[in-house]
Amino acid sequence: MEVAIKPVHALRGDVQVPGDKSISHRAVMLGALAEGETVIDNFLFGEDCLSTIRVVQSLGVNVHIEKDRVVVRGGGLNALREPDDVLDAGNSGTTMRLMAGILAGCPFFSVLTGDASLRRRPMQRVMQPLAAMGAGIMARSGNSYAPMAITGGDIRAITYKSPVASAQVKSAVLLAGLFADGPTTVIEPARTRDHTERLLSYFGARVEVKDKQISVWGRPNLPGRKVVVPGDISSAVFLLVAGAAMPGSDLLVRNVGINPTRAGALNVLIKMGAVLDIANERLVSGEPVADIRVLGGRLTGTQISGDIIPYLIDELPALAVAAAMAEGETVVRDAAELRYKETDRITAVVKLLGEMGADITEREDGFVIHGGRPLQGAECDSFGDHRMAMAAAVAGLKARGITRIKEAECVKISFPAFFDTLNSISVQ
Numbered sequence: 001m002e003v004a005i006k007p008v009h010a011l012r013g014d015v016q017v018p019g020d021k022s023i024s025h026r027a028v029m030l031g032a033l034a035e036g037e038t039v040i041d042n043f044l045f046g047e048d049c050l051s052t053i054r055v056v057q058s059l060g061v062n063v064h065i066e067k068d069r070v071v072v073r074g075g076g077l078n079a080l081r082e083p084d085d086v087l088d089a090g091n092s093g094t095t096m097r098l099m100a101g102i103l104a105g106c107p108f109f110s111v112l113t114g115d116a117s118l119r120r121r122p123m124q125r126v127m128q129p130l131a132a133m134g135a136g137i138m139a140r141s142g143n144s145y146a147p148m149a150i151t152g153g154d155i156r157a158i159t160y161k162s163p164v165a166s167a168q169v170k171s172a173v174l175l176a177g178l179f180a181d182g183p184t185t186v187i188e189p190a191r192t193r194d195h196t197e198r199l200l201s202y203f204g205a206r207v208e209v210k211d212k213q214i215s216v217w218g219r220p221n222l223p224g225r226k227v228v229v230p231g232d233i234s235s236a237v238f239l240l241v242a243g244a245a246m247p248g249s250d251l252l253v254r255n256v257g258i259n260p261t262r263a264g265a266l267n268v269l270i271k272m273g274a275v276l277d278i279a280n281e282r283l284v285s286g287e288p289v290a291d292i293r294v295l296g297g298r299l300t301g302t303q304i305s306g307d308i309i310p311y312l313i314d315e316l317p318a319l320a321v322a323a324a325m326a327e328g329e330t331v332v333r334d335a336a337e338l339r340y341k342e343t344d345r346i347t348a349v350v351k352l353l354g355e356m357g358a359d360i361t362e363r364e365d366g367f368v369i370h371g372g373r374p375l376q377g378a379e380c381d382s383f384g385d386h387r388m389a390m391a392a393a394v395a396g397l398k399a400r401g402i403t404r405i406k407e408a409e410c411v412k413i414s415f416p417a418f419f420d421t422l423n424s425i426s427v428q
């Protein structure tokens with residue numbers, strides 16, 4: 001599907017974004033490992049989280065959708081059963097890597113695969129620690145890429161010093177650790193999103209966090225719980241960038257998760273001069289949530305590098321668009337991980353904004369943008385990547401002429417109503 005974006009003057013309104021993708025995945029997975037009923041409200045009905053539901057169902061867990069909520073009836077850690085077919089994680093790295101951790105703890109054979117994009121993403125990073133814990137785990141192309149075959153069970157607790165700042169790696173090891181005796185510890189090179197730790201505690205597991213060192217104790221009793229998922233900041237950021245860069249905008253995005261390990265983009269936007277008001281802060285199912293109002297204005301360039309990168313990794317395509325609309329230079333460094341997402345997001349961002357007339361240069365671990373050049377509408381490739389499609393749309397709102405986005409249906413991965421939401425707040 002091709003979508004055409006026309007320039008708009010401003011964005012105004014009062015909206016909500018769908019539930020957080022990272023937390024929706026984890027709520028289903030922990031619900032499956034808990035005993036009894038877990039009810040998940042504000043679940044993200046995006047393709048990635050639906051993949052997680054299907055995988056968990058294939059393992060014999062009762063999961064169903066009741067109106068707008070998901071109900072999981074778990075039978076505890078030992079209740080998962082050998083699937084009679086290959087498990088399909090679709091486009092979702094989180095599904096594949098976190099489920100690999102769970103399957104490493106289960107005494108049966110399973111195979112995880114995914115779409116062409118996911119089959120190009122590195123799996124060694126989870127296979128190595130899971131093998132060290134005792135799982136039999138093999139994959140295509142010298143243990144690099146899915147399909148990945150796992151024979152689990154008999155897992156031992158380890159202390160794992162992760163070479164990569166990845167919440168998916170950390171989570172895979174911690175989830176496998178649930179099946180071991182004693183504490184399993186992950187030491188991260190830089191802190192990453194902590195939803196797994198928070199949700200494990202919320203379900204009643206013993207978790208200890210000391211700076212970059214996270215431990216979980218195995219064989220917990222986890223009773224089913226009610227989980228209310230906050231709105232996804234990674235979806236909200238596209239609206240916030242567009243609002244911040246367009247004078248005259250006044251947009252309220254309600255119920256957004258502002259967990260500090262996810263909210264790096266808010267800090268960066270504020271540093272760029274965005275007028276953001278973060279109000280009504282509260283804790284929902286162990287996660288901080290707020291309503292965010294943005295007023296349109298002028299942005300200036302900034303530096304984005306170092307330990308903040310994992311706190312905004314998925315927001316970098318949106319922030320690149322903000323940088324193209326800002327005055328002055330923006331430098332993004334230490335973000336080579338972007339190359340291992342649904343597509344190589346460094347090359348993709350440089351191509352997208354370059355074709356729209358921005359002054360952008362590719363670097364090994366990021367890019368440099370000299371902002372302020374007028375953007376022109378173009379024929380844009382989404383590369384089948386939901387975040388690239390939404391970045392193109394936001395750039396198109398402030399470009400001259402029409403922006404056409406190819407394969408724009410991929411927004412259904414994380415924000416199925418993205419284009420409708422954008423239409424509802426656009427002031428022509």
Ligand SMILES: O=C(O)C1=C[C@@H](OP(=O)(O)O)[C@@H](O)[C@H](O)C1
Pocket residue numbers: 021022023093094165166167168169171193313314337
């Ligand atoms: O744990 C998670 O839910 C995620 C972790 C990040 O990936 P990495 O762990 O590969 O950095 C992020 O990019 C992805 O969208 C979701």
Ligand SMILES: C=C(OP(=O)(O)O)C(=O)O
Pocket residue numbers: 021048091092093094095314341342387414
């Ligand atoms: C990288 C992403 O997700 P995943 O790794 O789960 O495919 C994303 O949503 O931007």
